[in-house]
Amino acid sequence: MRNNSLKxxxxxxxxxxSNVNKFDSKKxxxxxxxxxxxxxxxxxEKGKLFLVILMVFISSIFAxxxxxxxxxxxxxxxxxxxxxxxxxxxxxxxIVYIIHSLSLFLQNYWMVDISQQTVYTLRKNLFEQFHxxxxxxxxxxxxxxxxxxxxxxxxxxxxxxxxxxxxxxxxILTLLGTVSIMLYLSPVLTLVxxxxxxxxxxxxxxxxxRTGPLYKLQQRDLGDVNGYVEEIVSGQHVxxxxxxxxxxxxxxxxxxxxxxxxxxxxxxxxxxxxxxxxTLNFLSFAMIAFVGGVLVITSDGSLVTVxxxxxxxxxxxxxxRPLNELSNQFNLLLSAIAGxxxxxxxxxxxxxxxxxxxxxxxxxxKGHLVFNQVSFGYESAKILNDxxxxxxxxxMIAFVGxxGAGKTTIINLISRFYNYNSGQxxxxxxxxxxxxxxSLRKHMAFVLQDTFLFHGTIRENIRYGRLEATDEEIEQAAxxxxxxxxxxxxxxKYDTILDQDGSGISQGQKQLLTIARALLxxxxxxxxxxxxxxxxxxxxxxxxxxxxxLMKGRTSFVIAHRLNTIREADEIIMLENxxxxxxxxxxxxxxxxxxxxxxxx
Numbered sequence: 001m002r003n004n005s006l007k008x009x010x011x012x013x014x015x016x017x018s019n020v021n022k023f024d025s026k027k028x029x030x031x032x033x034x035x036x037x038x039x040x041x042x043x044x045e046k047g048k049l050f051l052v053i054l055m056v057f058i059s060s061i062f063a064x065x066x067x068x069x070x071x072x073x074x075x076x077x078x079x080x081x082x083x084x085x086x087x088x089x090x091x092x093x094x095i096v097y098i099i100h101s102l103s104l105f106l107q108n109y110w111m112v113d114i115s116q117q118t119v120y121t122l123r124k125n126l127f128e129q130f131h132x133x134x135x136x137x138x139x140x141x142x143x144x145x146x147x148x149x150x151x152x153x154x155x156x157x158x159x160x161x162x163x164x165x166x167x168x169x170x171x172i173l174t175l176l177g178t179v180s181i182m183l184y185l186s187p188v189l190t191l192v193x194x195x196x197x198x199x200x201x202x203x204x205x206x207x208x209x210r211t212g213p214l215y216k217l218q219q220r221d222l223g224d225v226n227g228y229v230e231e232i233v234s235g236q237h238v239x240x241x242x243x244x245x246x247x248x249x250x251x252x253x254x255x256x257x258x259x260x261x262x263x264x265x266x267x268x269x270x271x272x273x274x275x276x277x278x279t280l281n282f283l284s285f286a287m288i289a290f291v292g293g294v295l296v297i298t299s300d301g302s303l304v305t306v307x308x309x310x311x312x313x314x315x316x317x318x319x320x321r322p323l324n325e326l327s328n329q330f331n332l333l334l335s336a337i338a339g340x341x342x343x344x345x346x347x348x349x350x351x352x353x354x355x356x357x358x359x360x361x362x363x364x365x366k367g368h369l370v371f372n373q374v375s376f377g378y379e380s381a382k383i384l385n386d387x388x389x390x391x392x393x394x395x396m397i398a399f400v401g402x403x404g405a406g407k408t409t410i411i412n413l414i415s416r417f418y419n420y421n422s423g424q425x426x427x428x429x430x431x432x433x434x435x436x437x438x439s440l441r442k443h444m445a446f447v448l449q450d451t452f453l454f455h456g457t458i459r460e461n462i463r464y465g466r467l468e469a470t471d472e473e474i475e476q477a478a479x480x481x482x483x484x485x486x487x488x489x490x491x492x493k494y495d496t497i498l499d500q501d502g503s504g505i506s507q508g509q510k511q512l513l514t515i516a517r518a519l520l521x522x523x524x525x526x527x528x529x530x531x532x533x534x535x536x537x538x539x540x541x542x543x544x545x546x547x548x549x550l551m552k553g554r555t556s557f558v559i560a561h562r563l564n565t566i567r568e569a570d571e572i573i574m575l576e577n578x579x580x581x582x583x584x585x586x587x588x589x590x591x592x593x594x595x596x597x598x599x600x601x
Contacts, residue, residue, distance in 0.1 A: 034340050035337065037347075041118045044118070045113075045117055052110045052166065055103045056103075056169045059103035059104050059170065060170055060177055062099050062100035063174060064174065066100070067310075067311050069093045069096065108166065119154055119158040119161070122157065122343065126346060127150065129346055130146070130150075133346075137349060147227075147230060148227065149223065149346055153342050154339070156219070156336050157339055160333060168333075179194075181311075186295075186312065189291060189292055189312050192284075192288060193287075193288060193312065207269055211266055211270045214265055216341070217266075218259065218263050218266050221258050221259040223342065224255050224259075225256060225259050228252060229252070266335075288312050288313055292309035293309070358434060359433075359435060359436045361435075361436055361439045362430070362440070364524075365427060365443050365524045366524070367427075367525050367554060367555030368391070368427065368429075369390075369525070370425070371387050371389050371390075371410075371423070372423055372425070373388050373423040374388070375387070375420065375422045375423055376420045377421055382578065383406055384579075385578050385579050387406075387410065387423070387578075389571065389583060391571075392570075394554065395570040396556040397570065397572075398569040400560050400574055400596065400599065401574060404577075405577065405578070406577075407559045411527055411529070411557060411559065415446075416432060416440055443524045444525045445517075445523035445526055446518070447511070447514050447518050447528050447529070447547070448514075451507070451510040451514050453510060455497075455498065457496060458493075458494050458495070458496050458498060459474055461498060461517065462513060462517050464517055465477075465519070465521035466521050473520060474494070474516075475494070477517075478494075478513075480549050480550075481512050481513070481515040481549075481550070482512055482542040482543070483512035483513055483515070486505075486509050508540070508543065512546060524555065526557070527556075527557050528551075528557070528559065529558075529559045566586070571584065571585060572596065574589065574594075574595055574599075576595065581594070581595050
C-alpha cells in the first residue's frame with residue numbers, strides 16, 4: 001500500500017511538473033506586473049510605510065551592534081581581565097536591545113495597519129468589480145471559485161504582507177550590514193563565511209523554480225474545490241433526488257486529491273529550504289571555528305582575536321539567517337503572487353460596457369418599447385435574427401417557444417444585460433443605447449421562475465425593491481401581493497429571518513415575496529419568467545391574482561411555459577431558432593392553426 005501511494009505521488013509529481021513548465025515563459029513578466037499592482041495599493045499608505053522602513057533600518061543596525069559590543073567586551077575586558085568600564089558597556093548593551101525590541105514592535109504595529117488597510121481596499125475594489133462585470137461573466141464561471149478569490153486569495157495576500165514585507169527589508173539591510181562589519185573585522189573569515197553562497201544560491205534557485213508554479217496550481221485547485229462545494233451545496237435537492245451522493249463524493253474526492261497533491265509538493269519542496277539552510281549554517285560555524293582557531297594560534301592574535309571569532313560566529317548566523325528568511329519569504333511571496341494574480345485577473349476583466357457619452361437619465365417612462373429588425377449574436381453564435389415587435393404602454397407581451405428559441409435573450413436585451421448587434425430598440429422613442437443602464441433598470445422589476453431571497457428579515461427582502469420605502473408601504477405591498485396573511489402567521493411576522501434559499505417557507509410563499517418586492521419598486525416595465533410553475537393550485541390562484549395587480553397599468557413582458565397563463569396577452573410572439581414565426585393575440589394565433597396552435601394543443 002505504501003509503495004503504491006509513493007508511486008502515485010511521484011507519478012503525480014511528473015504530471016504536475018509538466019504543467020508547471022507552462023508557467024515558466026511568462027512567469028517573470030506576470031510576477032513583475034502583479035508586484036507593481038500590489039505596490040499601487042501599498043503606496044496609498046506611504047507615510048506609514050516610510051515609518052516602517054525607518055524602524056526596520058533602526059532594528060537592523062541595533063541587531064548588528066549587539067554582537068559587536070559582545071565581542072568588544074571579550075577582547076577589551078574579559079580576555080585582559082579588565083573590569084573598569086565593563087559595567088558601562090553592559091548598560092549600553094541593554095539599551096541597544098531595548099531600542100531593538102521597541103523598533104521591532106513599532107514596525108510590526110504599523111505594518112499590520114498598512115496590510116489591513118491594503119487588503120480592505122483590495123477586497124472592496126474586488127467586490128465593486130464584481131458588480132461592474134457583465135452577467136455573461138458570471139454565467140461562465142463557478143460562483144464558489146469567484147468566492148475563493150475574494151476570501152482565500154486575498155487572505156493569502158494579507159498574511160504575506162504582514163510577514164514578508166518587513167522580513168525582506170530587514171533581511172536585506174541585515175545582510176548588507178553584516179557583510180560590511182565582517183569585512184572590516186576580518187576579510188579572511190568573511191571569505192570563509194561567504195563560501196557557502198554558491199551552494200545556497202543554486203539550491204534556492206532549484207527550489208523556487210518549482211514552488212512558484214506549484215503555488216499557482218495550488219490556488220487554482222483550491223478555487224476549483226471551493227467552486228464545486230458551492231455548486232453541490234446549492235444543488236443538494238437535486239443530488240438527493242437522484243441519489244447521486246456517491247457520485248458527487250467521488251467527484252469531490254478527485255478535486256480534493258488534486259489539491260492535496262499540489263499542496264504536498266509545494267510544501268515539501270519549499271520545506272527543503274530550512275533543512276539546507278541549517279546544514280549550511282552548521283557548516284559555516286565549523287569552518288569559522290576551524291579557520292579562526294588556526295589564525296589565532298598561528299598569528300598569536302595579531303590577525304584574529306577570540307572576540308572576533310565570537311563576533312563572526314554570531315554574524316555567520318546573522319548572515320545565513322537573512323538569506324534563510326529571504327528564501328522562506330520568497331516562497332510566501334510566490335504563494336501571495338499566485339493569489340494576487342487570480343485577484344487581479346478579475347480586476348482586469350472588462351466590465352459591463354460603460355454608458356455612451358451622450359447617454360441620458362430618464363426620470364419617467366411610459367413603457368412604450370419597440371424592437372425594429374434587431375439581431376444579436378454572442379461569441380460568433382447567431383441567437384436572434386431580425387426581431388421586430390411593438391409593446392405599447394400598459395400592454396402585455398408574451399414570448400413562447402421551445403428551449404433555446406431566444407426568449408430569455410430578448411429579455412436580456414430589453415434590460416441591457418447585452419447590447420444588440422444591429423437594428424434598434426427604442427423606449428418612448430429613445431434608443432435604449434442612449435439611456436443610462438442604471439436609469440433604464442430603475443424603471444424595471446423582475447419576477448423570475450427561480451426566486452432569490454437574501455439572508456435577512458422578510459421586511460428587508462421586500463424593501464430591496466425600494467430602499468427608502470416605509471414599513472407601511474412594505475406591508476401594503478405585501479397585502480397587494482397576497483403575502484400579508486402568511487407573513488402574519490409566522491412567529492416573528494415581518495421580522496422573520498430568512499436564509500438565502502428562503503428555507504422555512506414554501507416555494508409559493510417565496511414567489512409572493514418577490515411579487516411584493518416588485519410591487520414596492522413601482523416599475524413601469526415588468527418582466528415575468530413563468531412565476532407560477534411548480535406551485536400548488538391554491539397558491540397559484542393567489543399568485544395570479546397578485547400578478548394581475550402588479551401588471552395593471554404597466555408594460556409587461558412574459559416568458560410563458562404554460563400557455564393557459566397568457567390567453568389574455570395583448571400580443572403573443574412565437575419564437576423558433578431566434579426568429580419570429582408567428583405573432584398576434586391568442587385567438588388570432590389559434591385561428592392560424594400554425595405552430596402556436598400545435599404547441600397549445
